[in-house]
Amino acid sequence: MKRILIIAFTIYSLTSFSQTDQRIYDIINSVSANRIENDITKLANFGTRHTLSDTISETRGIGAARRWIKKEFEKTSNSCDGCLDVFFQKNLVKEGDNQRITKDVWVVNVVAIQRGTKYPNRYIIMSGDIDSRVSDPNNFTSDSPGANDNASGMAGTLEAARVLSKYKFENSIIYLGLSGEEQGLYGGKGFAQYAIDQNWDIIGVLNNDMIGNIKGVDGVISNRDFRIFSEPVPPTETEKERKSRRFYGGEVDGISRQLARYTYKTTKTYMPEMNPLMIYRLDRFGRGGHHRPFNDIGFTGIRIMEAHENYTQQHQDIRTENSIEYGDKLKHVNFEYAAKLTAVNAITMANLAWAPPAPTQVGIGGIVEASAKLKWDTVEGAKGYKIYWRDTTSPTWDYSRYVGDVSEFTLEGIVIDNFYFGIASVGKDGHESVVVFPNKIMR
Numbered sequence: 001m002k003r004i005l006i007i008a009f010t011i012y013s014l015t016s017f018s019q020t021d022q023r024i025y026d027i028i029n030s031v032s033a034n035r036i037e038n039d040i041t042k043l044a045n046f047g048t049r050h051t052l053s054d055t056i057s058e059t060r061g062i063g064a065a066r067r068w069i070k071k072e073f074e075k076t077s078n079s080c081d082g083c084l085d086v087f088f089q090k091n092l093v094k095e096g097d098n099q100r101i102t103k104d105v106w107v108v109n110v111v112a113i114q115r116g117t118k119y120p121n122r123y124i125i126m127s128g129d130i131d132s133r134v135s136d137p138n139n140f141t142s143d144s145p146g147a148n149d150n151a152s153g154m155a156g157t158l159e160a161a162r163v164l165s166k167y168k169f170e171n172s173i174i175y176l177g178l179s180g181e182e183q184g185l186y187g188g189k190g191f192a193q194y195a196i197d198q199n200w201d202i203i204g205v206l207n208n209d210m211i212g213n214i215k216g217v218d219g220v221i222s223n224r225d226f227r228i229f230s231e232p233v234p235p236t237e238t239e240k241e242r243k244s245r246r247f248y249g250g251e252v253d254g255i256s257r258q259l260a261r262y263t264y265k266t267t268k269t270y271m272p273e274m275n276p277l278m279i280y281r282l283d284r285f286g287r288g289g290h291h292r293p294f295n296d297i298g299f300t301g302i303r304i305m306e307a308h309e310n311y312t313q314q315h316q317d318i319r320t321e322n323s324i325e326y327g328d329k330l331k332h333v334n335f336e337y338a339a340k341l342t343a344v345n346a347i348t349m350a351n352l353a354w355a356p357p358a359p360t361q362v363g364i365g366g367i368v369e370a371s372a373k374l375k376w377d378t379v380e381g382a383k384g385y386k387i388y389w390r391d392t393t394s395p396t397w398d399y400s401r402y403v404g405d406v407s408e409f410t411l412e413g414i415v416i417d418n419f420y421f422g423i424a425s426v427g428k429d430g431h432e433s434v435v436v437f438p439n440k441i442m443r
């Protein structure tokens with residue numbers, strides 16, 4: 001009898017505290033490398049998608065490309081009973097705004113919004129870029145297939161919309177095609193401002209820029225490795241926040257870094273064959289991407305991309321020199337790998353879109369005591385909360401404890417000085433918010 005009870009209890013524990021959701025595996029399996037191949041091929045065949053290129057032709061230039069992307073989102077919407085709001089969002093950029101804007105141009109983004117059932121004004125965003133370039137950034141007529149940079153990110157975004165539109169989420173998801181990236185991150189800048197004007201609550205931006213190359217210029221070939229770039233703290237922080245970090249920590253615990261850790265953890269949980277690399281910087285050394293304009297105004301945002309880049313295939317005129325084939329051609333893209341990174345995005349978004357909001361106020365105390373204390377404001381829709389902590393030198397949240405539906409908790413015997421701490425909300429199906437680093441000190 002006793003043994004039966006123990007077994008019953010074990011089964012109950014496993015089901016009620018299950019860390020995984022079968023739907024997430026279904027999402028991974030639904031991402032199609034074939035459809036991604038078709039979309040990248042289609043995008044590369046618009047000849048050039050340069051931001052300043054032709055907008056009238058139906059077959060060549062960025063106008064034809066963005067109209068096709070919009071139609072693809074509309075097709076997806078038609079097969080989910082109109083579940084996506086699809087539209088163009090545009091900004092006029094004037095000639096001479098920088099050296100890469102040689103004429104007045106409308107920078108046009110393509111937007112598809114899947115409305116959340118419970119928190120329609122909270123948004124998780126996946127972005128890719130529409131535009132491409134060759135060696136001269138201002139050359140808007142030469143062939144510029146931009147197959148990896150960044151038809152891969154755009155195709156991944158289209159595919160994520162197809163897969164996730166089959167589900168209903170509590171939070172809203174935006175699938176976003178951005179333009180003007182190569183001319184100075186104009187599309188992201190315009191869209192970030194649009195989000196502020198609409199009063200949107202942005203959970204975070206997953207910017208995908210080059211998710212299809214597995215063969216690095218360094219000779220390394222890997223279809224498992226990928227990078228998650230995140231800045232340490234937002235540039236919009238106050239002087240007071242900066243000063244308080246000297247005494248309370250948080251140098252590597254900004255909001256974007258937490259989203260990076262969330263993406264890392266989700267990948268490790270559901271796609272353990274993949275090898276996400278947490279890169280502790282905004283972007284590659286001295287280089288840019290479309291998550292930055294969101295970070296610039298204080299939004300959470302990260303860059304997801306391949307780990308092994310090939311510079312002879314980026315921003316290059318198509319040519320052969322010393323038997324090296326230059327140019328961002330279709331044949332260099334690995335579609336299976338692009339599908340894997342698309343799945344990473346899709347499952348991160350699904351988990352977040354099914355999760356309750358994170359607590360906003362998190363206090364921490366325990367100075368000269370044997371135990372760390374945490375206190376937070378509860379959020380509607382959370383079934384409970386999880387405390388995370390880690391060694392101060394660890395990049396990831398390595399320890400956790402589910403503490404139920406309470407608003408404060410003491411971790412007995414865990415000395416505050418030796419770890420960093422955070423809190424996540426947990427929803428009824430076990431989906432978690434991002435971890436919030438404490439923002440108040442309790443004495």
Ligand SMILES: [Zn+2]
Pocket residue numbers: 149182315
């Ligand atoms: Zn580029």
